[in-house]
Amino acid sequence: MTGPMDEAELAERVCHAVSVIAGSGLGPPPAQPLMIDDVVGGEILSWCATDRTEGLTAAALAAGFVARAGPDGNDGGWVTDLTAAFHQGLRQCLLAEETMVRAVHALTAAGLCHRVLKGVATAHLDYADPADRMFGDADVLIERAGLTAALDALRRAGFSRDEAPPRGWWERRFARAVVLTRPNGSELDLHVAIAGGYFGRRLDHGRLWATAGQSLVVGGTEMVSLGADDRLLHACLSAEVSKMSGIRALRDVAGLVLGGQADWRRTIANAQESGVDVVVARAIHRAWIELDLPDHPAHRWSEITPLDSSQVEAFDRFVPGDADSWAVEASGTLAALAWKYRPAFLLGVVAPSRANLQSRGMTRLGHCAKLFRTLAKGRR
Amino acid sequence: MTHADTSARSQVRWCRADDVLWRIGADRVLARVVGSDAVDLIGAAALVWVALDEPGTISEIRDRLADEDLNLEVPADLAVEAAVEMMQSSDLIRPDDRPDGRG
Numbered sequence: 035m036t037g038p039m040d041e042a043e044l045a046e047r048v049c050h051a052v053s054v055i056a057g058s059g060l061g062p063p064p065a066q067p068l069m070i071d072d073v074v075g076g077e078i079l080s081w082c083a084t085d086r087t088e089g090l091t092a093a094a095l096a097a098g099f100v101a102r103a104g105p106d107g108n109d110g111g112w113v114t115d116l117t118a119a120f121h122q123g124l125r126q127c128l129l130a131e132e133t134m135v136r137a138v139h140a141l142t143a144a145g146l147c148h149r150v151l152k153g154v155a156t157a158h159l160d161y162a163d164p165a166d167r168m169f170g171d172a173d174v175l176i177e178r179a180g181l182t183a184a185l186d187a188l189r190r191a192g193f194s195r196d197e198a199p200p201r202g203w204w205e206r207r208f209a210r211a212v213v214l215t216r217p218n219g220s221e222l223d224l225h226v227a228i229a230g231g232y233f234g235r236r237l238d239h240g241r242l243w244a245t246a247g248q249s250l251v252v253g254g255t256e257m258v259s260l261g262a263d264d265r266l267l268h269a270c271l272s273a274e275v276s277k278m279s280g281i282r283a284l285r286d287v288a289g290l291v292l293g294g295q296a297d298w299r300r301t302i303a304n305a306q307e308s309g310v311d312v313v314v315a316r317a318i319h320r321a322w323i324e325l326d327l328p329d330h331p332a333h334r335w336s337e338i339t340p341l342d343s344s345q346v347e348a349f350d351r352f353v354p355g356d357a358d359s360w361a362v363e364a365s366g367t368l369a370a371l372a373w374k375y376r377p378a379f380l381l382g383v384v385a386p387s388r389a390n391l392q393s394r395g396m397t398r399l400g401h402c403a404k405l406f407r408t409l410a411k412g413r414r
Numbered sequence: 415m416t417h418a419d420t421s422a423r424s425q426v427r428w429c430r431a432d433d434v435l436w437r438i439g440a441d442r443v444l445a446r447v448v449g450s451d452a453v454d455l456i457g458a459a460a461l462v463w464v465a466l467d468e469p470g471t472i473s474e475i476r477d478r479l480a481d482e483d484l485n486l487e488v489p490a491d492l493a494v495e496a497a498v499e500m501m502q503s504s505d506l507i508r509p510d511d512r513p514d515g516r517g
Binding site: 092096117120124125127128131135136163165252253254255 | 431432433434435436437438439440441442444445446448449452454
């Protein structure tokens, strides 16, 4: 009988378990599963709730990558709690898919092209079982020029927006996404760009639209996602310059590289052409380290590739989970914009409409104070 | 459920409805027809759903499940039929009317 674990030992065991779970399914299962007791299991449950990894953890259990350490015949403990959370998460996925089905019908009826992004696409196209990849909302990309028509079509289909635009013209020109909801509480992120800030601005969205997408059928509805190479690029952006993506996005990156669907060399070439390759390098590097994956040419590339200093500078400004990340994103966008567009962009950031401030529960004074605080923090 | 209903149902070749979103969970199938609430298919219903990977009649479904330990309190025939009836009434499955018979 061992004594209670100290905090460092617990942290080490949790990190190891997270790494095994997140990397499970990317190679054959080990001869012996990693045994997880209820103490470490409790921490794993917290991680699952934050990173939405209940599906991966359930799959790792089923495939013998991990197992519950405990008395034989006792199937309680953290596994029971995980199963309940897993099923609840799956219900959320189905709700999000229903939202996507409705959105795709509305957009298609309005004659608008779309690309299904992130969870819905990745779960169906890049995982052996879609239950392994969980998600909480629906994300769809449309062309920037179609934003007004898309918002009209989606409003007619029962979607509404809680937040007024900073300025209508500003949103059409500079926004990354508009968040819409349905009366049942489900959320649709209507993207006009696959990333925000500096890298979202640098990215060549014209090339994305000119590249053939990949079809999938969800709930009897045919939809189109990005092609695999661009799904890898998007997974890298989600992993490195998006709020709260967690290890799930790194698993997407590793799965797309190792699964053979994506041509990672082509993804890198496209990223280099747009000037966003630092994001791809950092995402692949971090995926290989955090998931403890065996040597691979993509990882070797991520370690030795020379990185453009302006990209590195923009990358280092981004702090994951930063509460003021909208302002960090805005300053990144500003840096990527040509000088002639900067005044218009700044106008929307500094002086959003009254309706926008009201919908965010802010006063003009509070908004300015927050902006200055963030800019001051950025200078330090 | 009348005898005529049962007899008619047993003649039909069943397939999953097109607009069903679903996942296989740890001990169940979770399903949601677009526009309806989610339902959990447990026990025989979950197995019947999985067996409907290809369309089939009730007797074909029963044959596909012959090797499964259904662990049921009622005979397998009745369990499969009850599951089909429940899934039909929930719009999860429908008669397979496609010419190639592939649902």
